Amino acid sequence: MSRALHAEWTKLRTEPAARWLLPCIVVATVLVSLFAVAAASCKVGGCGFDPAALSLAGVQLGQAVVVMLAVLAIGGEQGTGLLRTTFTAAPRRIAVLAAKAVLIGGLTLAAGTVAVLGCVAAGRAILPGNGIAAPSLADGPTLRAAVGSVLYLVLIGLLALGVAAAIRDSAASAGAMFALLYTVPLVAAMINDPELQRTLRRFAPMTAGLAIQATTDLDNLPIGPWAGLAVLAAWSAASLLLGALLLHHRDP
Structure with missing residues (x-):
């Protein structure tokens, strides 16, 4: 497992796209949150804002970059033919997928933590000037929202990795993920x-x-908040299981 993890880390850190996707997770997430908190005002549209959720609004865009990073871990290798070489050097495909999951999860955890802290800082700096209470990590519900948002991004990365392992095509995997994430809420809103x-x-x-x-x-x-995160965790686990089964039984 350690050899597979080292190999996956070497491949990912030498991949040009991966080097800019990680900082993009932070930048995209924080920028959208900045725009959201700057646009919100108690003087315009009332005061029914949730300060924590408003400050963390950027997660909804940051997750798209997480998806691209996770898809790159498998779909990118499939497109270049590197995946066949990987399986030749490491025939235990499940171990390879596990190493990719640990790597994507760890990198997303690190980038997501920085991004979420930036979002909370943006809320604390801007919201009081707009007549809205500032979110504080000393507050239990706000801390839960912040930690949960980081876990949310990690689970989205694992869900995307499982989808990419099952489809093994970058464009199709990304399309399937974006449809799953963004289209379903739009459909629900129209019902x-x-x-x-x-x-x-x-x-x-x-x-x-x-x-x-x-x-x-x-x-x-x-x-409920934790029940909702458990639903996402179930999606991620099912996705990784399906990806592992197809990866194990399908030709390279």
């Missing part, structure tokens, strides 16, 4: 049946997982 709409939001990976960011009005959520 007139409140019960069906609530059900879709409870089990869609993005809407369920992002419930972890809520710190106010929890009774009106389609699913």
Whole structure:
């Protein structure tokens, strides 16, 4: 396992795209949060804001960069033919996938932590000037939202890795992930049946997982914060299991 992990780290750190995707996770996440907190105002549109969720709004874009990083770990190798070489050098394909999962999870954890801290700092700096309470990590619900957002990004990376292992095509894997993350909430928003709409939001990976960011009005959520993150974790586990099975039984 250690040899596979070292090999995967060597490949990823020498991949030009990976070197700019990691800082992009931080930049994209923090910039969107900056725009969100700067646009929010108690004087315009009322004061029904959740300071933590508002400050962490950038996670919804940052996850797209995480998806691209995870897809690159397998889909990029498939496109260049490097994946066949990898399996020749390391025939235990499940160990290779496990090494990729540890690597993607660890890198996303590091970048996600920096990004989330930047988002909270942006909220603390800007929201009070707009008449909205500043989020504080000393507050239990806000700390849960921040830690949960980092875990959310890690789980999104693992979900994308499993999808990429199953499809093994960068464009198709990224398309499938973006449809799963962003299209389902759009469909739910267009449905007139409140019960069906609530059900879709409870089990869609993005809407369920992002419930972890809520710190106010929890009774009106389609699913509880930790339960929503558990739904996303189930999606990620199922994706990795499917990817591992197909990776093991399919030709290189």
